[in-house]
Amino acid sequence: MTVETAATEETGGSDRESRLAALGVLAEQVRELMDAVVLTDVAEDEIARVTEEVAVLTERLRAARRDTPLQPEIAPDGSFRHLGNAVAGDCNPYALPLKAEVTPDGVRAEPTFRPMHEGPPNSVHGGVTAMILDHLFGTAAAAAGRLGMTASLTVRYRRPTPYGRPLVADAAVTRTEGRKTWVDGRIATPDGTVLVEATGLFITPTAWLPASEEVADRV
Numbered sequence: 001m002t003v004e005t006a007a008t009e010e011t012g013g014s015d016r017e018s019r020l021a022a023l024g025v026l027a028e029q030v031r032e033l034m035d036a037v038v039l040t041d042v043a044e045d046e047i048a049r050v051t052e053e054v055a056v057l058t059e060r061l062r063a064a065r066r067d068t069p070l071q072p073e074i075a076p077d078g079s080f081r082h083l084g085n086a087v088a089g090d091c092n093p094y095a096l097p098l099k100a101e102v103t104p105d106g107v108r109a110e111p112t113f114r115p116m117h118e119g120p121p122n123s124v125h126g127g128v129t130a131m132i133l134d135h136l137f138g139t140a141a142a143a144a145g146r147l148g149m150t151a152s153l154t155v156r157y158r159r160p161t162p163y164g165r166p167l168v169a170d171a172a173v174t175r176t177e178g179r180k181t182w183v184d185g186r187i188a189t190p191d192g193t194v195l196v197e198a199t200g201l202f203i204t205p206t207a208w209l210p211a212s213e214e215v216a217d218r219v
C-alpha cells in the first residue's frame with residue numbers, strides 16, 4: 001500500500017489545503033442536491049430547466065480532471081485521510097462522510113443517513129448500512145495495527161434504520177490469528193436499540209504487513 005504525504009506549506013500545501021476544503025464544500029452541496037432530487041416535487045418544466053443547468057455545471061467541472069478520485073494520504077496534521085473514499089471521503093459526494101473516532105475499545109461514529117439512502121420505504125437501504133459497517137470495521141482493524149481488506153462480512157438486520165437523525169455505530173476487534181482479524185460491531189439508536197449488527201473478517205495482504213502496525217497511530 002502506498003500512502004503519499006500531503007504537500008507541506010513550503011511546497012504550496014496551504015494552497016492545496018484551501019482547494020481541498022473548497023472541494024469538500026462542493027461535495028456537501030452536491031449531497032444537498034442529491035437529497036433535493038429524491039425529494040423534489042416541482043413541476044416537470046422546472047425539472048427540465050434544472051437538469052440543463054446541472055449539465056452545464058457538470059461540464060464546467062470536467063474542464064480539468066484527474067484519472068482517479070483523491071487517493072489515501074497523510075494529512076498535514078499527520079493523520080491518515082482518504083478524501084476520495086466512498087464512505088469517509090470529505091470530497092466524495094457519495095460519502096456520508098463517516099467520521100470515526102478511536103476509543104479505548106475500538107472505534108465509534110455517529111452516522112446520520114439521508115433520504116437519498118432510501119431502501120425499504122422510509123428507511124435506509126441494507127447495502128448502505130452494510131457499507132458503513134464494513135468501513136468502520138476496517139478502521140477498527142487498522143486502529144488495532146491490523147490494516148486489512150474485507151474477506152467476509154455477515155450482517156444481521158434487526159430493525160429498519162431511519163434516516164435524518166443521528167445514530168451510533170461502533171466496532172471492535174474480537175479475535176486475531178496470523179493475518180486474519182475478526183471485528184464485531186453495530187449501528188444503534190442513541191438509546192441503545194440495535195438496528196444492524198455484523199461480524200467481519202479482515203485479512204492483511206502480505207504486502208501490507210510492514211505498514212500495518214505503523215498505521216495504528218494515524219487512524
Ligand SMILES: CCCCCCCCCCCCCCCC(=O)SCCNC(=O)CCNC(=O)[C@H](O)C(C)(C)COP(=O)(O)OP(=O)(O)OC[C@H]1O[C@@H](n2cnc3c(N)ncnc32)[C@H](O)[C@@H]1OP(=O)(O)O
Pocket residue numbers: 003080134135136137138139142147148149150151152178180201203204205206211214215218219
Ligand atoms: C499510513 C497509512 C494509514 C492507513 C490507515 C487506514 C485506516 C482506514 C481504514 C479504511 C478501512 C476501509 C475498509 C474497507 C474495506 C474494503 O472495502 S476492502 C474491499 C472489499 N474486499 C476486497 O476487495 C478483498 C478482495 N480479496 C482479496 O484481495 C484477497 O482475497 C484477500 C482478502 C486480501 C486475501 O488474499 P490473500 O492474502 O492472498 O489470502 P490467502 O493467502 O489466500 O489466504 C489467507 C488466509 O485467509 C483465508 N481467506 C482468504 N480469503 C478468505 C475469505 N474470503 N473468507 C474466509 N477466509 C479467507 C484463507 O483460507 C487463508 O486461511 P489459512 O489457510 O491461512 O487459515
